[in-house]
Amino acid sequence: MANLPENRGVQPHAIVPEGVHLLRAGPSCHLDHSDNGYNMQPLDNTRIAVIGLGYVGLPLAVEFGKKYDVVGFDIRETRIHELRSGTDGTLEVSPDELSAASRLSYASELDALRNCTVFIVTVPTPIDSAKRPDLTPLVKASTSLGKVLKRGDVVVYESTVYPGCTEEVCVPLLERESGLKFNVDFFVGYSPERINPGDKKHRVTTIRKVTSGSTPEIAEFVDRLYGSIIVAGTHKASSLKVAEAAKVIENAQRDLNIALINDLAMLFNKLGIDTLEVLEAAGTKWNFLPFRPGLVGGHCISVDPYYLTHKAQQVGHHPDVILAGRRTNDGMGPYIANEVMRLMVRKGINPVGARILILGLAFKENCRTCAIRGWSTSSRRCATTMPRSMCTTRGWMLPRRTTST
Numbered sequence: 224m225a226n227l228p229e230n231r232g233v234q235p236h237a238i239v240p241e242g243v244h245l246l247r248a249g250p251s252c253h254l255d256h257s258d259n260g261y262n263m264q265p266l267d268n269t270r271i272a273v274i275g276l277g278y279v280g281l282p283l284a285v286e287f288g289k290k291y292d293v294v295g296f297d298i299r300e301t302r303i304h305e306l307r308s309g310t311d312g313t314l315e316v317s318p319d320e321l322s323a324a325s326r327l328s329y330a331s332e333l334d335a336l337r338n339c340t341v342f343i344v345t346v347p348t349p350i351d352s353a354k355r356p357d358l359t360p361l362v363k364a365s366t367s368l369g370k371v372l373k374r375g376d377v378v379v380y381e382s383t384v385y386p387g388c389t390e391e392v393c394v395p396l397l398e399r400e401s402g403l404k405f406n407v408d409f410f411v412g413y414s415p416e417r418i419n420p421g422d423k424k425h426r427v428t429t430i431r432k433v434t435s436g437s438t439p440e441i442a443e444f445v446d447r448l449y450g451s452i453i454v455a456g457t458h459k460a461s462s463l464k465v466a467e468a469a470k471v472i473e474n475a476q477r478d479l480n481i482a483l484i485n486d487l488a489m490l491f492n493k494l495g496i497d498t499l500e501v502l503e504a505a506g507t508k509w510n511f512l513p514f515r516p517g518l519v520g521g522h523c524i525s526v527d528p529y530y531l532t533h534k535a536q537q538v539g540h541h542p543d544v545i546l547a548g549r550r551t552n553d554g555m556g557p558y559i560a561n562e563v564m565r566l567m568v569r570k571g572i573n574p575v576g577a578r579i580l581i582l583g584l585a586f587k588e589n590c591r592t593c594a595i596r597g598w599s600t601s602s603r604r605c606a607t608t609m610p611r612s613m614c615t616t617r618g619w620m621l622p623r624r625t626t627s628t
């Protein structure tokens with residue numbers, strides 16, 4: 224909300240988003256004073272832009288688009304055309320759900336964002352070939368947003384990053400491009416996403432959401448904005464860094480738990496013990512966690528731990544445990560390929576010239592894609608380990624599905 228009339232009389236630092244009115248004002252302030260320093264106004268006039276309409280961005284834009292004016296923005300024009308025609312190729316949102324978002328429009332031109340007051344960034348955060356964070360999409364999105372940012376606007380990041388990334392990488396770009404000052408002219412929030420592609424039970428609105436803001440007032444505003452669509456409720460973290468760290472450790476923890484079971488599965492294989500029978504027996508204890516062995520792929524679990532280990536190494540901490548888990552899980556593709564070849568040879572099947580049927584090839588249940596970050600890392604490895612005959616152009620034989628968020 225840039226320069227709204229109600230803000231006249233409020234001190235210059237008090238440029239706040241629509242819905243948040245600072246009341247700690249000078250003597251000429253015509254607003255009520257209050258102990259907590261601000262007073263929440265209705266959110267109704269908030270105009271939202273969602274930047275990046277993939278697995279995370281589209282379902283979010285749809286939910287907000289039922290209640291607020293929303294522009295869904297993506298640099299891929301084909302994606303915009305597809306959504307305008309009423310279909311979602313990721314299958315996350317049905318045509319009926321798309322049309323229920325009556326206040327959602329789509330755009331690939333930056334100009335369409337000029338009237339928005341809240342910008343939610345949901346662009347990819349992959350890793351490069353050296354497994355370092357590749358912040359290119361985040362940098363490009365922040366640079367673009369800086370060109371349309373106005374006084375009073377709020378930018379909320381949802382992309383998974385390492386603790387500190389929003390303030391260290393994104394905010395300076397927003398400041399540089401807009402010429403505006405952080406926490407004076409514009410504000411930032413961080414609210415990580417926990418959706419699980421293909422999962423029709425855990426949806427955007429039914430998963431509790433962590434929120435945060437660059438000032439206490441903005442944290443409250445961001446929390447209230449998400450709280451207006453998330454029926455499962457929100458958890459307001461004390462800072463952007465806490466919210467960033469919370470997201471990345473959720474996936475690092477899952478990765479490590481699976482790595483332990485993968486390690487055990489390889490050991491039990493050597494010992495001639497059935498892993499699932501062992502897990503079933505151990506699972507009768509009340510606090511034994513029910514993880515299963517398998518490939519770790521997907522957009523998140525095979526990638527996010529590297530964001531954390533990158534930051535850890537930057538500050539001189541060597542994250543031995545996290546990296547060990549990554550090594551184990553990244554090695555499962557070649558391990559399984561070798562095991563398959565060993566079994567084929569034992570059964571007298573020559574892998575050279577063998578024809579293989581792959582059933583249910585996807586990075587996880589009910590998902591259309593397989594060539595995404597975590598998967599492609601494993602598949603490339605696997606493809607180099609297995610004879611050509613065992614690899615198709617679209618994948619390779621899997622003994623069980625990959626594990627993802």
Ligand SMILES: NC(=O)c1ccc[n+]([C@@H]2O[C@H](COP(=O)([O-])OP(=O)(O)OC[C@H]3O[C@@H](n4cnc5c(N)ncnc54)[C@H](O)[C@@H]3O)[C@@H](O)[C@H]2O)c1
Nearest residue numbers: 275276277278279297298346347348360364382383416522
């Ligand atoms: N997919 C998941 O299960 C999941 C779950 C939780 C969190 N996340 C995180 O959410 C973020 C987004 O993931 P996703 O799975 O939705 O990615 P995605 O690849 O499905 O979609 C990202 C979209 O952003 C668009 N994009 C890229 N650069 C852009 C730019 N500069 N401006 C505008 N649009 C741009 C792409 O065209 C694409 O449509 C990532 O940080 C990811 O780690 C993903």
